[in-house]
Amino acid sequence: MSLTHLQRLEAESIHIMREVVSEAEKPVMLYSIGKDSAVMLHLAKKAFYPSPPPFPLLHVDTTWKFKDMYALRERSAEDAGMELLVHQNPEAAEMGINPFDHGPLHTDMWKTQGLKQALDKYGFDAAFGGARRDEEKSRAKERIFSFRTASHGWDPKSQRPELWNLYNAKKKKGESIRVFPLSNWTELDIWQYIHLENIEIVPLYYSAKRPTFEYEGGLFMADDIERLEKVMGKSPEITERSIRFRTLGCFPLTGAVESEAATLPEIIQEMLLTTTSERQGRVIDKDSGDASMEKKKQEGYF
């Protein structure tokens, strides 16, 4: 009897979560409603069964998520028996920050600043995130326990060496750690696991006929036409297309792909045969060239 790679990844993630619950004072799980979050939540349920996961879920909301995402958010928290905390940056709301007029500021205000506000507000000292090392160059050397200063900064020079499966969660008051239990999973692992474990994900990952519009060379979904018209100042030209999403963020920031993949095996098939990497659909990595993600991390983005 030999464990499969998915069994080993599962056991490793569960081990990480239990270490955090044992050594941190007030952990929280960041929940973005995407497929990685879905897997992370599923693993948390497994790690503490028959107890419910002993921490709340936190969604740092930009108010620009797809409607389908909000619906799944409520249902998932309830199913898991976990408290759901939703934080929306009040300053961003007041200033009417949106992805069309404000570009990178939208991500900074709603996500980066919003996350810092929420962590400070509740006093969380450890936060689980669903990032993976295969996503992007600067993530490849990220620790599983990533240490943050009291101002949430990420100092790449002061990251602690991680040996065996011994994690150092010691910290001073005000400091915190971000923990990435999915570090060693790849995109294919995530999809295979969702398939194998029957994990519910946002329907937008599956192909369907949806209203779309083109914007700056990308293909987008018109999820809330009224709101779109308001911020764009005009009506985008809507066309019905068979599309799906490979990654989910704010609806105007996440590009759709034309696809017929309507089941998980078909999605995996498409992914394996496709020739562009996952993050390509997201505008975020292109903000300021190659080091964009690294810079965001230093500023406190997940």
Place this chain on the structure above:
Amino acid sequence: MTDPIYKTDALIAEDIDAYLEKHQHKTMLRFITCGSVDDGKSTLIGRLLYDSKMIFEDQLEALSNDSKKVGTQGQEIDFALLVDGLAAEREQGITIDVAYRFFSTENRKFIVADCPGHEQYTRNMVTGASTADLACILIDARKGVLVQTKRHSFLCHQLGIKNLVLAVNKMDLIDYDQQKYDAIIADYKEFAESIGIESFTAIPISGLAGDNITSRSEKTAWYDGPTLMEHLEAVEVRSDANLGKPFRMPVQWVNRPNLDFRGFSGLIATGSVKPGDKVRSLPSGKTSTVKSIVTMDGDLDEAIAGQSVTVTLEDEIDCSRGDVLAAADSPPEVADQFESTIVWMDEEPLVVGRAYWMKLGTQMVSVTVAEPKYEINVNTMEHLAAKTLELNSIGVSEITTDKQIVFDPYGENRALGGFILIDKITNRTVGAGMLHFSLRRAQNVHWQAVDITRDDHAAMKNQRPRVLWFTGLSGSGKSTIANEVEKKLAIMNRHTFLLDGDNVRHGLNKDLGFTESDRIENIRRIGEVAKLMTDAGLIVLTAFISPFRADRQLVRDMMGEGEFIEIHVDTPLEVAEARDVKGLYKKARAGELKNFTGIDSPYEEPEEPEIRVNTVAMSPEEAADYIIKQILPLK
């Protein structure tokens, strides 16, 4: 030359369900690649990623552009650019670090720990090797076995990696010459045997040309072994090797959803477990029987090494985080003194005698490290005399924990033999180590059970024993105030004893000087004496400068909860210096006295002392009254 087998899989397009079914049964292998940029390591990893279709078109397009711009291979693709974020890292001043990369084939998923560069070498290699099942050591065929080849092999061997691959790279540059290859292998074999490496697998390759990576090269017809990929796919994974060993599960978390359920959650380190198995909880030694193995997918009939589970027992035995559940008939050892190999990873060198946190499995204890028996030169394997361990050095030392811990020798079980050291003040991970064996002293010296207990002693004296630890600058008034407090306690009929710095140095500690480790040993001995006196029921007062937080913490950790009362005698340096009762500041200022606290040696103020007295605002008498008020009631 790209082998199509790993690039596309016809099954994906034809029958995705069959493909998925097949890929669900993949195993996982972790390995480390050792070699410098010149050895072609990045090219090799880039090649493995490329050949197993881990590179998407957009990345490939960027790569192709970069190759033409900055690559070293003309119009060809420069695979090294795929993994080398290094130039950029250097420019940004980021520590050169272990990076993890992923690829998979039909049978296996691979996690590669890529440890670049020369800087921080030992630290990075040891980190990468700690989780590896296999090490791939690269040799440049033109250069043969070099000092660095030996260093890589030695470190991998120290970390217990049994599967060593010697990848003799750049065979294309020596015209695939068998004789030269054989000479390199013979050379390496001699070295390997000298350091105790029992076996290794040598493969002639070219990362650049793709020879013997995923497909057999026609140019090395004389070679009949596996390709690198064939070997990586076939080699035994360590977690499988752990299966044949006795059951061990460090308890991470006690699962108590309600009064009727009490489960012990953990990752099984070695062996397997079934309901009905007899298990022993260590260090208590209590035994019970496994009732069930609980998971969200239903109870299991058996769980094996590498699985995270929750175990329930038939009996209510005392067991919590840090304890280890083990096979009842072959439990691990319990001890508090060990011989260990330590790798130092912090800019600040090891301080002999200082208390560090030690994390081993799920156990977190306080530990002190003795002066190294020797340091090992990682290039020549020579044993060198050493007083301490500096960044990136590796040595053998005796270590002592403040309580008994459960362990297995590292060679038998990494999970119960490998540990990290954490600085108690900075919280940084400063070192890593491997336990080899417990020392006889610990095995043969047992606590003598006595009938008159420390509680009896305390009860007879009608008081709660405590240590009032006065700390502050020289001339701050520690001894004066401690003396006042003791007089007042005597009037209240309390049994006390005052340990004074100067007095102790005349007797118990007259063999100690003023170097950093002697100062730590001075404080440690005083702590031990104070502890014995509290066992005898006394209220102990100590008056020592004790300038370092870590040392005061060491004593605090020795005492029971609430028995250590840190009193900061807070006097500004100018005031203490103006008093200069013993004329020491004058000498220090004149340079006649070295390492004088406050002048050329720091005083680390207590961050959260139990009591703080300000000697500028209070007289010694007032300070003493204030302290007494704070420690009431005395019983």
